[in-house]
Amino acid sequence: MKTVGIWTIKGGVGKTAAAVNVAHAAALSGVRTLLVDLDPQGAASFYLRIPARLKGGARSLLRRGGDLGALVRPTEFDNLAILPADFSYRHLDLELERRKKPGRRLADRLATLSERFDLVLLDCAPSVSLVSEAVLRASDALLVPVIPSTLSMRTLDQVRSFVASQTRRQPLLLPFLSMVDRRKRLHRETTGACLADSSFLRTTIPFASVVERMGLTRAPVAATLPSQPAAKAFAALWHEIRERLGV
Template identity: 50%
Template sequence: MRDARVKLVTTLAVYSIKGGVGKTTTAVNLAYLAAAEGLRTLVWDLDPQGAASFFFRIKPKVKGGGKALLRDQGALDAAIKGTDFERLDLLPADFSYRHLDLRLGQSDKPRRQLERLLKPLRREYDLLLLDCPPGISTLSENVFAVADALLVPLIPSTLSIRTLEQLDAFLREKMPRRAPQLLPFFSMVDETKALHRTIMQDAPRQDLQILQSPIPEIDEIERMGLHRMPITAYAASEMAVGSYRALWREVKLVLSGEW
């Protein structure tokens, strides 16, 4: 049964300029938690590597590839697959997504193509969750245009903080009237490392408004690839499962305006 007390933002993108920061594991686990609470959830795996598709045991293949999806709404609808979990669907990755920037650039409105595609899906789902490839590109600008919020994983390092500042500056410059809300959080945290502890302690002083629920770097999360399902669906470790549950609770509070 859906939680009527929480009014979720419709479109949430898990995005980072950097790769290898725990983006896909976050997208997969939060999508599972949302669906388990009764929200009709769709994950779109936009990364041609197809990690989210792999975790959900779905072949990363779309008939006609990205070209067909951009051309025909029916092709997008037909590409959506059910997962092993109730109320949780997936739009799989396709290796042709590596050419999406080129395809989007050929449009007369290159920054609005995802918005056009996702508009009818908003009537079918409560939460659209986009698992995005790293980097700033035409595709990422489409994501910025359609997303209500960007959930940004940060490894506790000076370079990660720098990329967050770069992303914030880019959004302020390019989208001053309608920038998505930034929701950065610390990911792959190793509290035995002095640098990680220092970065996490100093970040609030920089007014970066980082969420307060970090995701630890532990073996159990890395073993998701062996189980090929969300860790929150099978693991007994409270450290692993509890961290994603805490992050999801905090994201809901932010999106509902109660944070």
């Protein structure tokens, strides 16, 4: 089982869009996939038509002992399951802090699922917190969406130094360009600069209204409009991640 965290300091950069669409692409390619919605807003759960409620909330997510599998819900897609969000996750930091070895608790809990899944994707809320540390600790790779804007590289530098400061476990950093609008000159220029950095995944996710419309369709783009460029881009992103991870 490989775990991929989708995390950055910024909000609104396409983390959840990537989480849901990459998870769906992975499931389509035959990989047994679990999407873990760690954001109390529960957008990933919403997109997959699963209520953002978890029996026992943050406590049962973190409780030691017992298989996390009992909390996993199937989705309407083959090979794709979800651990839904819960509003109590707004206190996930406090819940972690109350535990022994908080940094590794999430990793230990996810390890109980290693027989059932090949891939776990963690959709995170934007913050730098104990939860982020726990996510880094649990992740083999960290998928980092970067919008090609002036501050984007600065944010990525902050992500890099935060990851580097976590000496215990260094996930493979996989930044990728998100919400790219090729009509904007700044986007074209920044995209070029980012892709000159070999750590960036080569696939760029276009700014596309079909992604925005996921709030209405409540489905991954490829499930409703598979021939759209955005659907193909998410599939290509998954294939690159798969190659780098060796899933």
